[in-house]
Amino acid sequence: MTDADSADPALEGWALPTAFRDPAHAPVAADALELVGGTPLVRVNRLAPGAPGTIYVKLDQYNIGGSSKDRIGIGIVRSAIASGELRTGQRIIDFGAGNTAIGYALAGLATGHPVTIVSSPSLSPEKANLLRFLGVDIVPGRADVPSDHPENWAAIAERYEREDPSNWWARQQSTPANPQSHIESTGPEVWAQTDGAVTHWLAAVATGGTVSGTGRYLKTRNPLVQVIATDFAEKVDDSNLRQIFERRPGWEELERDFPPNIELDVIDAIETRSRAEVIDYGWHIARTEGLVLGLSSALSLKIAVDLAYRVDPGSVIVAFSADSGRDYVSREYNADWLRENGFAEIADTYSPAS
Ligand SMILES: Cc1ncc(COP(=O)(O)O)c(C=O)c1O
CATH class of the missing domain: 3.40.50.1100 (Rossmann fold)
Incomplete structure (x- = not known):
């Protein structure tokens, strides 16, 4: 100085x-x-x-x-593969504000699992563009409606898993x-x-x-x-x-x-x-x-x-x-x-x- x-x-x-x-x-x-x-x-x-x-x-x-969510992207995908819960080629689904999806995308690219994220309108344009760049599908959902509302982001993730067995819901909110x-x-x-x-x-x-x-x-x-x-x-x-x-x-x-x-x-x-x-x-x-x-x-x-x-x-x-x-x-x-x-x-x- x-x-x-x-x-x-x-x-x-x-x-x-x-x-x-x-x-x-x-x-x-x-x-x-x-x-x-x-x-x-x-x-x-x-x-x-x-x-x-x-x-x-x-x-x-x-x-x-x-972001910090790289840690759980790896941790959740690694543990689900080890337990047999996530099977070869299945699509990883979850809902969230964007960072976890980037983590899932990195883990998914390394293990052959595509990713879909249900997000809300508050998803920042920077994160949305990065997710698309990484090949992640973004499905619009809402965080501001009750869980039994069809547009609720958790309800959409649950429905995707229930209706299509090629989807696996990662459940970041509850998985240990x-x-x-x-x-x-x-x-x-x-x-x-x-x-x-x-x-x-x-x-x-x-x-x-x-x-x-x-x-x-x-x-x-x-x-x-x-x-x-x-x-x-x-x-x-x-x-x-x-x-x-x-x-x-x-x-x-x-x-x-x-x-x-x-x-x-x-x-x-x-x-x-x-x-x-x-x-x-x-x-x-x-x-x-x-x-x-x-x-x-x-x-x-x-x-x-x-x-x-x-x-x-x-x-x-x-x-x-x-x-x-x-x-x-x-x-x-x-x-x-x-x-x-x-x-x-x-x-x-x-x-x-x-
Ligand atoms: C930017 C940011 N901060 C904080 C958090 C909260 O972390 P956690 O989900 O571990 O409570 C998140 C998770 O979505 C996040 O994306």
């Missing part, structure tokens, strides 16, 4: 590396799928100045397919192979990368596989590790999940309408933030720390930063990043999209109209 750079308080704690990483340690893989798992942790240096806790982000966008993938990989990685010093584990919840599997593993190593599930306030604050988890009055009467892979006995707390706060923070993270994180990652990191001020000195907080901000640059990380979709204030903060 020059003297002029160091005089700018906004640049404090930020510097170019003095050298590139040791070329002798650049990994060599025997094939693409070997590049799943083993993702880096990066320390957060500027978002929580003066906080007693240290924060790291586990960057699962470093998996070859671009989902959390097991994290018990075998993500958990041991976080433990090793922090030399067993991790005190808090935060991950966003959809199927629950990441927070539950990794959390379960970390608690076997140290039962005091705090496992924090993160979610969007709009999705979870009034949900049965939250009411049952917090044993709010009347919780015993509520239906367990959330994925079986959300293991409540592993989770210590559910923390939420609003969608607008998280989108804003995603931009802030990029501009402050140089990290380009997806929205569920920005959510977990925001909660990790707030937590870092409340924990004991020496605490090591690991927030999970499931995918990259690159997957959102035509939506939440695009000023025009923000202005058209009710988030003009965020657009004006980071990308003022000139």
Whole structure:
């Protein structure tokens, strides 16, 4: 850094590396799928100045397919082939927001299984195009209608399997192979990368596989590790999940309408933030720390930063990043999209109209 750079308080704690990483340690893989798992942790240096806790982000966008879901794509397909559940040439079907389908596609290409994903209109254009590029069939479905509605995305996956025996529904929401993938990989990685010093584990919840599997593993190593599930306030604050988890009055009467892979006995707390706060923070993270994180990652990191001020000195907080901000640059990380979709204030903060 020059003297002029160091005089700018906004640049404090930020510097170019003095050298590139040791070329002798650049990994060599025997094939693409070997590049799943083993993702880096990066320390957060500027978002929580003066906080007693240290924060790291586990960057699962470093998996070859671009998200944490590569792990479960491999884990679920491998286990279903081994048990004989997935037979030669069968088509893999599931529903979801796109990342798992990329994982299934990579595992399916390697094993001769085509893939169909039932998705919802919130599928980002970046992911949709990548799925088509990988040969995945995309079937439109809806997440916002009850499970007995014919357009419900789970109902469509169930129907595809029932009506055509050449289809096999992978069931990421309930298969034990989902959390097991994290018990075998993500958990041991976080433990090793922090030399067993991790005190808090935060991950966003959809199927629950990441927070539950990794959390379960970390608690076997140290039962005091705090496992924090993160979610969007709009999705979870009034949900049965939250009411049952917090044993709010009347919780015993509520239906367990959330994925079986959300293991409540592993989770210590559910923390939420609003969608607008998280989108804003995603931009802030990029501009402050140089990290380009997806929205569920920005959510977990925001909660990790707030937590870092409340924990004991020496605490090591690991927030999970499931995918990259690159997957959102035509939506939440695009000023025009923000202005058209009710988030003009965020657009004006980071990308003022000139
Ligand atoms: C971007 C992103 N973040 C978080 C999650 C949640 O992970 P899990 O399904 O393991 O709860 C998903 C899963 O769909 C995801 O795609």
